[in-house]
Amino acid sequence: MLINELSKITGITAHTIRFYEKSGLIKGKRDETVKSNNYFHYDDETVEKLELIRDAKSVGFTISEIGELMDAWYNNKITVEEKVAVLDEKLISIDERIKQLKQMKKMISQFKKDVIEDNC
Amino acid sequence: MLINELSKITGITAHTIRFYEKSGLIKGKRDETVKSNNYFHYDDETVEKLELIRDAKSVGFTISEIGELMDAWYNNKITVEEKVAVLDEKLISIDERIKQLKQMKKMISQFKKDVIEDNC
DNA sequence: TACAAGTATAGACTATACTCTAATGTTGTA
DNA sequence: TACAACATTAGAGTATAGTCTATACTTGTA
Numbered sequence: 279m280l281i282n283e284l285s286k287i288t289g290i291t292a293h294t295i296r297f298y299e300k301s302g303l304i305k306g307k308r309d310e311t312v313k314s315n316n317y318f319h320y321d322d323e324t325v326e327k328l329e330l331i332r333d334a335k336s337v338g339f340t341i342s343e344i345g346e347l348m349d350a351w352y353n354n355k356i357t358v359e360e361k362v363a364v365l366d367e368k369l370i371s372i373d374e375r376i377k378q379l380k381q382m383k384k385m386i387s388q389f390k391k392d393v394i395e396d397n398c
Numbered sequence: 399m400l401i402n403e404l405s406k407i408t409g410i411t412a413h414t415i416r417f418y419e420k421s422g423l424i425k426g427k428r429d430e431t432v433k434s435n436n437y438f439h440y441d442d443e444t445v446e447k448l449e450l451i452r453d454a455k456s457v458g459f460t461i462s463e464i465g466e467l468m469d470a471w472y473n474n475k476i477t478v479e480e481k482v483a484v485l486d487e488k489l490i491s492i493d494e495r496i497k498q499l500k501q502m503k504k505m506i507s508q509f510k511k512d513v514i515e516d517n518c
Numbered sequence: 519t520a521c522a523a524g525t526a527t528a529g530a531c532t533a534t535a536c537t538c539t540a541a542t543g544t545t546g547t548a
Numbered sequence: 549t550a551c552a553a554c555a556t557t558a559g560a561g562t563a564t565a566g567t568c569t570a571t572a573c574t575t576g577t578a
Contacts, residue, residue: 280554280555281554281555281556282553282554282555291536291537292554292555293536293537293538294535294536294537296556296557297535297536297537301535314543314544314545315543315544315545315555315556316555316556317544317554317555317556318555318556330505333498333501333502333505334502335535336498337495337498337499337502338458338495340534340535341534341535342534347506350509350513351509351513358513358514361510361513362510362513362514365506365509365510365513366510368506369503369506369507369510372499372502372503372506373503375457375458375495375499376496376499376500376503378453378456378457379457379492379495379496379499380496381453382453382454382457382492383489383492383493383496385450385453386467386485386488386489386492387489389470389471389485390482390485390486390489393470393471393478393481393482393485394478394482400524400525401524401525401526402523402524402525411566411567412524412525413566413567413568414565414566414567416526416527417565417566417567421565434573434574434575435525435526435573435574435575436525436526437524437525437526437574437575438525438526455565460564460565461564461565462564
């Protein structure tokens with residue numbers, strides 16, 4: 279598929295998709311048999327990748343972290359050990375974030391309690 | 399205390415503290431009895447606020463969200479209902495983030511399992 | 519008193535992650 | 549065939565959150 283279809287399927291603008299391509303997160307292929315243009319063609323794996331990018335971004339991963347994560351999953355040039363190491367690192371950072379969020383939740387709940395008790 | 403002491407206590411640079419002041423997150427007081435300078439003076443509440451800013455930032459809150467949160471806690475110009483509304487909103491967004499993080503954790507765990515099973 | 523250290527303000531610079539514009543060329547349909 | 553819609557690249561612009569520099573004045577200590 280071409281960029282516009284990819285954009286429609288994922289809900290990510292063509293501009294942003296090109297930005298991700300330049301950032302090395304996804305890679306379109308050019309059809310060598312067609313000489314009249316140099317349009318990029320994308321496959322279903324790219325759709326998957328863009329969905330992963332969106333999910334990972336929503337939990338606070340940066341572009342470069344997402345790059346590492348996708349390399350660990352899609353790139354066959356790195357070893358199993360290296361892949362597992364990257365994935366473990368991400369799992370640890372997620373656990374830390376969950377822990378911090380729970381602390382923040384506790385703090386805000388206490389704020390709320392204090393606000394209600396002091397003023398009613 | 400002056401900005402340098404505040405910086406030492408909190409571990410936040412004077413530059414960043416001034417940035418937070420310009421952003422409206424904290425507010426120093428000027429000593430009207432001193433005419434020779436216009437140094438800002440900070441109290442313990444500012445130390446508390448800077449610690450809250452650091453914690454809230456670490457879980458992904460933006461400066462403006464932190465501003466709302468601190469208004470709900472420190473500002474007596476808004477009603478109890480408004481404060482509770484802001485705090486509830488933050489609690490909901492934290493729960494959403496935790497939910498998303500748990501999903502991401504599940505996905506990465508599955509990646510890891512697949513990587514190990516397919517390659518060993 | 520000299521001078522190092524501290525303070526304030528304005529504004530320039532950086533990094534991340536887009537977002538948009540301009541210029542130019544290609545494709546598909548009335 | 550005209551022309552709207554789509555594609556590419558380069559590069560400019562935006563927002564967020566700092567980070568740093570320059571300039572100028574003040575304070576504390578040898």
